[in-house]
Amino acid sequence: MxxxxxxxxxxxxxxxxxxxxxxxxxxxxxxxxxxxxxxxxxxxxxxxxxxxxxxxxxxxxxxxxxxxxxxxxxxxxxxxxxxxxxxxxxxxxxxxxxxxxxxxxxxxxxxxxxxxxxxxxxxxxxxxxAGGGVLDSAMCMDKHFMKVALESEGIAVSPWVTVRQRAWQQESAPLRAAIAELGLPLFVKPARAGSSVGVSKVESLGELDAALEVAFAEDEKVLVETGIVGREIEVAILETADGVRASLPGEIVLTSRGFYDFEGKYLGGDGVDVVCPAEMSDAEIAAVQQVGVRAFEAVDGKGLARVDVFLTADGGIVVNELNTMPGFTPISMFPKCWIASGLSYGDLITELIEGGLRR
Incomplete structure (x- = not known):
């Protein structure tokens, strides 16, 4: 050949x-x-x-x-x-x-x-x-529109307020009132950035302004979200010749870190463990995989995505975000999930390339 x-x-x-x-x-x-x-x-x-x-x-x-x-x-x-x-x-x-x-x-x-x-x-x-197309890439890069697309398909997302820098500078009072209704803790994140760059956890409303300043340094459009209490579960989605597949889910276990930030993801920071496969019942695995595929299809997904969700104590599944080109180092969650599902790192790369060739 x-x-x-x-x-x-x-x-x-x-x-x-x-x-x-x-x-x-x-x-x-x-x-x-x-x-x-x-x-x-x-x-x-x-x-x-x-x-x-x-x-x-x-x-x-x-x-x-x-x-x-x-x-x-x-x-x-x-x-x-x-x-x-x-x-x-x-x-x-x-x-x-x-x-x-x-x-x-x-x-x-x-x-x-x-x-x-x-x-x-x-x-x-x-x-x-290979990988995502124009529409799904653009939509998932903008967390505001990603949430709108998911909500329109009946997929649960965390409540949020979108804050634009100019509106915040001109008249912050209505936005502050809307944000206060979200409850605490809050997560403040740039709408169009990844790898937890510019993200802050807010434990009191007195920390909001500083968190917004950090996020505005990355993007003039920022999301303020309700912090969801639940297990942080991630599932890898792959478009193959036989259709869309979902991996076994993995879990982000925070032992002493406030959230899964850049240092925890890439620099070996203490206080976080990446576990794949996650310890879940068969019913929970199937439910997370189903939501992952539904979310991928809701944004007209192509190639691949990592779907991050919260699994709440009552069995609810709340989608946090989709990443159309997730971390792909050998120690990243996306490859780890597929390796746990029986697909090697090298074979995963081949699947992506072959998917691009089919398109």
Missing amino acids: DKQTVVVLFGGRSSEHSISSATAGGVLAAIDRDRYDVIPVGITREGAFVLEQDDPAKFALDAAHMPEVIDNGTRIRWPEAGDRVLRVIAPDGSAVELAAVDVVLPILHGTHGEDGTIQGFFDILEIPY
Whole structure:
């Protein structure tokens, strides 16, 4: 069988640049080299597309030195519509043809990568790509519209108030009153950011202004949500040739940390355990899997998603959010859930790539 050429695209302009780069390290190490030829393409923090080294160790997840894409002077030239040949401009200005691209694997997190923009770019170029499409990526990147879509399908979400920075600055009193009705504790989060960047837990209304200031630094649109008491359960969703599948659920167990923040997710911070599979009854597993698939379909999901829910003491399931390009390092919950369900990390990457090729 002839090998197919896969562009692994990572980095980007968002605050999650380093996590995307670390994900690339895991993917480059595990992708099936007998099946695919790989072209690593990095996006610098300034937005330049550069040809990167095919070296997983360069992008290893290291809390003391987070990986990133550095501008090396090369520039990628994407093919025009109808042409699949990828080219690179060397620092001396010479152009080199790399290969005809079969599919792009965009392992990008946050704005300009997980919000539908890069997906639209590849749609225009008529280049197949893995993962979410334009609509589901854009909708799930904006937590306000994600909640609206889920509610319209009868899926429970936590009560919330959407706060726009200009409205807060002009007249905060009505918003303060609406937020006070949500009860405590509250979670304040940017509407369009991920990896818990800019998120704060508010135990008293006196902490609200400071929490909003942190969130507004990431996005002018912020959600203030009621804190839901329940087990934090995550289920991985994958679109396969045989239909949409849900993994065994995993659980985030907080032992001393207030919530599952950036340090707990990626930097090995104390006070949190990631358990997969979660200890749940067969009925609970089936219910979470069903809600996960329903949520994926409610946003017109493509490729994959991680659906995060709260399982309450009375058996209720409240969807917290969908992530259309979840953390994909080997230690992240999404791969862990599929490994627990019998799908290896390498085979999971193959499933994603093949899904992009089918589309």
